[in-house]
Amino acid sequence: MRGVNNILLIITAIAIVFLESWITIFRRLLGAQIELLPTLMVFAGLRKGLILIGLLALVGGLALDSLSANPLGVSVLPLFLVGFLIHRYRAYILKEERYAQLLLGVAACGVTPIMTLLVLLSLGQQPLIGWGSLLQWLIMVVAGGMATPFICGLFERVQRSEKEPVAAEPSFREDREIVRGR
Amino acid sequence: MVVGLIVTLPSRAGQRLEEAFGVLFTPFFEVAAAAENLQQEAKERLVPRSVLEGRLHSLRQKNQRLQLRAQRLETLQRENAQLRKMLGFKKRTEWRLKPARVVGRDPANWWRSLRINLGREDGIKTNLPVRTVDGLVGRISEVGVSQSQVVLLGDPKCRVAGLVKSTRESGVVTPRANVVIDPLEVDFKFLPSNAKMEIGDRVVTSGQGGLFPKGLPIGEVIDTQSVDYGLYTEARVKLTVNFNRLQTVWVMLDERS
Numbered sequence: 001m002r003g004v005n006n007i008l009l010i011i012t013a014i015a016i017v018f019l020e021s022w023i024t025i026f027r028r029l030l031g032a033q034i035e036l037l038p039t040l041m042v043f044a045g046l047r048k049g050l051i052l053i054g055l056l057a058l059v060g061g062l063a064l065d066s067l068s069a070n071p072l073g074v075s076v077l078p079l080f081l082v083g084f085l086i087h088r089y090r091a092y093i094l095k096e097e098r099y100a101q102l103l104l105g106v107a108a109c110g111v112t113p114i115m116t117l118l119v120l121l122s123l124g125q126q127p128l129i130g131w132g133s134l135l136q137w138l139i140m141v142v143a144g145g146m147a148t149p150f151i152c153g154l155f156e157r158v159q160r161s162e163k164e165p166v167a168a169e170p171s172f173r174e175d176r177e178i179v180r181g182r
Numbered sequence: 183m184v185v186g187l188i189v190t191l192p193s194r195a196g197q198r199l200e201e202a203f204g205v206l207f208t209p210f211f212e213v214a215a216a217a218e219n220l221q222q223e224a225k226e227r228l229v230p231r232s233v234l235e236g237r238l239h240s241l242r243q244k245n246q247r248l249q250l251r252a253q254r255l256e257t258l259q260r261e262n263a264q265l266r267k268m269l270g271f272k273k274r275t276e277w278r279l280k281p282a283r284v285v286g287r288d289p290a291n292w293w294r295s296l297r298i299n300l301g302r303e304d305g306i307k308t309n310l311p312v313r314t315v316d317g318l319v320g321r322i323s324e325v326g327v328s329q330s331q332v333v334l335l336g337d338p339k340c341r342v343a344g345l346v347k348s349t350r351e352s353g354v355v356t357p358r359a360n361v362v363i364d365p366l367e368v369d370f371k372f373l374p375s376n377a378k379m380e381i382g383d384r385v386v387t388s389g390q391g392g393l394f395p396k397g398l399p400i401g402e403v404i405d406t407q408s409v410d411y412g413l414y415t416e417a418r419v420k421l422t423v424n425f426n427r428l429q430t431v432w433v434m435l436d437e438r439s
Contacts, residue, residue, distance in 0.1 A: 014206055014207070017207075018214075018286075020289035021286035021287055021297070022210075022214055024287055024426070027287065031364075033287075033290075035291075062199070063206060063207075064290070065200070065203075066200045066203035066206075066207075067207065067289055068288050068289050069288055069290070069323065069331065069337070070293070071196075072188055072191070072200050076188070113291070117292065120292075126338040127290075127293065128294065128336075128337065128338055129292055133291070136291045140291070
């Protein structure tokens with residue numbers, strides 16, 4: 001069962017992108033779509049290796065761009081940078097604590113759209129941005145931050161369940177061995 | 183490096199890669215469509231027989247009225263074609279309508295686009311106009327094998343030449359500057375400084391530019407203001423189509439192609 005968590009992480013990234021495209025209720029009620037890929041990058045940054053972080057950013061980013069009007073590949077770099085930075089400094093982060101995860105989620109969900117917009121603008125695109133974008137950004141930050149502890153908790157549980165069980169101490173003790181004489 | 187490689191891919195290769203990633207979502211979209219159908223069927227089964235019979239009766243009446251109207255319009259169309267021929271006018275483009283289901287929206291907040299369940303195998307091509315009974319929705323921007331992307335009115339990639347129906351003042355419908363929350367408002371720009379229009383006037387496509395047919399409803403004027411030191415007039419337009427509730431749209435296929 002080892003590696004299930006990694007595969008599940010990639011499938012979740014694709015499912016999240018699909019749900020962001022399919023579910024319209026947040027857009028209708030709040031005026032903005034919630035973006036949850038950065039929260040997955042937070043978990044990957046805290047618990048996984050650089051290869052998986054790269055793979056997750058690549059698959060998630062390309063999946064997002066293929067359903068969006070974004071040019072293909074623009075979402076990959078911001079997602080990877082978020083995961084990479086968290087991975088680099090994870091020794092200094094209280095990764096077990098929910099409030100730390102929440103703050104990381106807030107930061108990740110705040111930084112990712114800004115970086116994506118910068119990439120888009122640098123490519124000469126004209127995304128729809130204005131004062132209303134600030135409100136959309138705030139909604140994304142709050143919702144993404146709140147979702148991060150839940151997502152981290154879920155994947156931590158899956159990760160724990162796939163670990164090999166600890167072998168029980170053998171009852172054999174050398175000092176109590178009966179040595180047969182001749 | 184990988185990102186650089188992807189972003190700088192030739193357009194054809196990039197499109198292929200995008201389509202390949204789009205295929206990943208096919209099972210998700212199919213499950214979603216099946217769930218929606220089930221929900222719809224369940225709803226219909228719960229409607230009492232008397233209500234269904236009433237609905238059937240009113241639909242039959244409406245159908246008869248529409249058939250009579252269609253007959254009258256056919257006669258007028260024939261007459262119009264004959265007169266145009268006599269006057270030597272260019273033949274008008276005939277449009278065939280193909281219904282499509284909206285399967286998804288743009289996950290990014292900075293674009294206004296949606297995905298429909300028609301693709302290359304259904305004869306869809308880029309830049310075809312998309313409409314509903316209420317009016318213009320946008321144009322096809324990308325075509326996949328079985329799905330396509332539609333950029334909506336109000337997206338920076340969809341600018342439409344329009345005119346005020348009552349006064350024939352023409353301008354360009356562009357995204358509303360600095361307002362991104364309300365997807366139902368757009369700017370109507372580059373109108374002459376002495377443009378005559380009133381609040382509530384209808385704006386329709388002018389047919390200039392060649393992409394969109396003439397006379398498709400776009401919206402209604404909310405207010406006007408003079409811009410660029412009085413050189414131009416600008417109007418705020420409320421779109422007739424509510425993009426938040428779109429479920430079915432019609433792709434307009436050019437009969438010649």
